[in-house]
Amino acid sequence: MLMRTDPFREFDRLTQQLLGGPSGTWSRPTAMPLDAWREKDEYVIACDIPGVDPEAIDIDVERNMLTVKAERRPTARSDEAQPELSERPLGVFSRQIMLADTLDTERISADYHAGVLTLRIPIAERAKPRKISINAGETGRREITG
Numbered sequence: 001m002l003m004r005t006d007p008f009r010e011f012d013r014l015t016q017q018l019l020g021g022p023s024g025t026w027s028r029p030t031a032m033p034l035d036a037w038r039e040k041d042e043y044v045i046a047c048d049i050p051g052v053d054p055e056a057i058d059i060d061v062e063r064n065m066l067t068v069k070a071e072r073r074p075t076a077r078s079d080e081a082q083p084e085l086s087e088r089p090l091g092v093f094s095r096q097i098m099l100a101d102t103l104d105t106e107r108i109s110a111d112y113h114a115g116v117l118t119l120r121i122p123i124a125e126r127a128k129p130r131k132i133s134i135n136a137g138e139t140g141r142r143e144i145t146g
Helices: 009-019
Strands: 002-004 034-039 042-048 057-062 065-072 091-099 109-113 116-122 131-135 141-145
Antiparallel strands (some): 034 042, 065 091, 131 141
């Protein structure tokens, strides 16, 4: 029910890591790793974005496209600080996921704890199995589970 929209983004990220290029900039967003699974009557998406202020996270749904953007700014340092090593990526992180029509995009909930953004997307009532009764003529009514 979930589908990636940019198959080359992960390849670009790996290439940048191997060649030592920039991890992410404000003009070119970097992908954020995520896991997705079904849990009872909802889909759960967990995105890793450690070190990001919750106020810097933007979640948007337009039609069936879910977009998550987060921005990590440089850590405040004194003027006397001399950077020795800088490996943590800065800038904008983004991810777009195409959601199936069977998901209820009106009732998405989001929690952010320990650097993990967790989105819960309920399955729409119209997509859940239900019983349909049929009229079997003179023999009476029957129920069919669908």
